[in-house]
Amino acid sequence: MLLLAFAITVSSNFDGGSIGKVEQPAPAHLRCAVEGQTDQAGRNRQANWYYFRVDGAKGVPLTIDLVNLPGEYNFIPNRGAVQKDTIPHYSFDQITWHPVEQTEFDAAEPRMRIKITPTSNKLWIAHTPPYTVVELKRMFARHKLKPEIIGKSVEGRDLYLLTIGKGPKVIWLMSRQHSWESFTSWAAEGFIDHLLSPAGAKLREQATFKIIPIADPDGMAHGGVRFNRHGFDLNRNWDVTDEAKMPEITAQRKAIFQWLDSGKPIDLFLSLHNTETAEYIDGSQAAKDLVARVYDLLVKNTKFAPTRPPQIEPLKVDTGRMNVVQGLQRDRQIRAMLMEQRITFNPKLGRIPTVEDRKAFGAQLAETLVAALGL
Ligand SMILES: [Zn+2]
Structure with missing residues (x-):
C-alpha cells in the first residue's frame, strides 16, 4: 500500500x-x-x-x-x-x-x-492559467459565434477571424502571436464578452471590431512558447513573405490587406502580449498620437500599470525581425500598437493577475480603444 x-x-x-x-x-x-x-x-x-x-x-x-x-x-x-x-x-x-x-x-x-x-x-x-482550444470553443459556443476562417496553420488548424459590431470606426485586435501568453487570450475573451453583452451595445454601434483571437493555434495546441511549427516567430517575420514556412502570417496579412483593399479603414490595430515583469504599450510612427491617448486612458481608467512610457517602433531592423506593428506601418501606414502586460505582481491590482482580472481588463480595453478614437 x-x-x-x-x-x-x-x-x-x-x-x-x-x-x-x-x-x-x-x-x-x-x-x-x-x-x-x-x-x-x-x-x-x-x-x-x-x-x-x-x-x-x-x-x-x-x-x-x-x-x-x-x-x-x-x-x-x-x-x-x-x-x-x-x-x-x-x-x-x-x-x-x-x-x-x-x-x-x-x-x-x-x-x-x-x-x-x-x-x-x-x-x-x-506557468499562467492556460487558455487552449477548449476555452476558445467554449467562448464561441457561449456567444454562438461562427468565426470566418482566413487560412490554416502549418499543421492545418483553422485561423479564425471574428467580426463584431457595425460601426464606422474599425478596431483590429490580435491575440496570442506567442503561444505561451495565455493571459492575452483571457483579456481577449473579456474584450469579446463585453462587446457581446448588453453593456457593449453602444460600442457595437460606434465601431466594427475585427478580432484574430489565436494567431498561433498550433503553438497553443502543442504547448509551444513563441515559434510556429517551423520555428518562426510570428511576431518577428512581418517583413518576410513565405507562405510555406509561415502560413499564419501570410493569412493574417492577407485578411488585413483584403479588408483595406475593399475600401474599408483600420483606425486602430492592437496586438496583445505578455511578459514576465514589464508592462507597456508601443506604437508605429503613424500611431504616435493615438498610442499616447490610449496610454493615458489606460493608466487613468484601468489596472494597466506601465513600467515605462510608450515608444515608437523603429522601421530599420534586420531581415526577419519586423514585428506586426512595424510590418503594418511599413506596408500600409496603419496606426498599429502592441501592448505587453506582466504576468507577475501588478501594483495597481495588489496581486498577481487572475483570470478574472484579465477578463475585466479586456472589457475596459474595449471601452478605452473606442474612447481613444474620440467616440
Ligand atoms: Zn509576445
Whole structure:
C-alpha cells in the first residue's frame, strides 16, 4: 500500500500541455525539465511554458522542481524567463487556477521549487492559467459565434477571424502571436464578452471590431512558447513573405490587406502580449498620437500599470525581425500598437493577475480603444 501511495505520474499529453524530462530523486520529489522552444536556427531558446498533470499525489507533501530554464532573447543569453517572481499556478480541475502559495527560487541553478500537498489525486501546474482550444470553443459556443476562417496553420488548424459590431470606426485586435501568453487570450475573451453583452451595445454601434483571437493555434495546441511549427516567430517575420514556412502570417496579412483593399479603414490595430515583469504599450510612427491617448486612458481608467512610457517602433531592423506593428506601418501606414502586460505582481491590482482580472481588463480595453478614437 505504501508503494501505491507514491505511484505518482506526470503527464502533458493534453491540449496545451508541455513538460520535458521528469526525474524522481525521491518518492515525493519531482524534478521537471521545462521543454522550451528554439527558433528555426536553433536560437532564442525560451523555456517559460510548462503545463502538466501530476496524478496520484493526494495528501503527499510534494516538492516539484522546474529546471532547464536558461535561454536567449533576441540573441542575448539569459538565465531564463522563469524567475523568482513568476509564481507557478495550480489547479485541481483545470478551471480554477491559483498562484502556488509556497515557492523557493534558486537563482544559482536556476530552479523554481514548488512545495504543495495536493488535496486531489489530479493536480495541474502551469506557468499562467492556460487558455487552449477548449476555452476558445467554449467562448464561441457561449456567444454562438461562427468565426470566418482566413487560412490554416502549418499543421492545418483553422485561423479564425471574428467580426463584431457595425460601426464606422474599425478596431483590429490580435491575440496570442506567442503561444505561451495565455493571459492575452483571457483579456481577449473579456474584450469579446463585453462587446457581446448588453453593456457593449453602444460600442457595437460606434465601431466594427475585427478580432484574430489565436494567431498561433498550433503553438497553443502543442504547448509551444513563441515559434510556429517551423520555428518562426510570428511576431518577428512581418517583413518576410513565405507562405510555406509561415502560413499564419501570410493569412493574417492577407485578411488585413483584403479588408483595406475593399475600401474599408483600420483606425486602430492592437496586438496583445505578455511578459514576465514589464508592462507597456508601443506604437508605429503613424500611431504616435493615438498610442499616447490610449496610454493615458489606460493608466487613468484601468489596472494597466506601465513600467515605462510608450515608444515608437523603429522601421530599420534586420531581415526577419519586423514585428506586426512595424510590418503594418511599413506596408500600409496603419496606426498599429502592441501592448505587453506582466504576468507577475501588478501594483495597481495588489496581486498577481487572475483570470478574472484579465477578463475585466479586456472589457475596459474595449471601452478605452473606442474612447481613444474620440467616440
Ligand atoms: Zn509576445
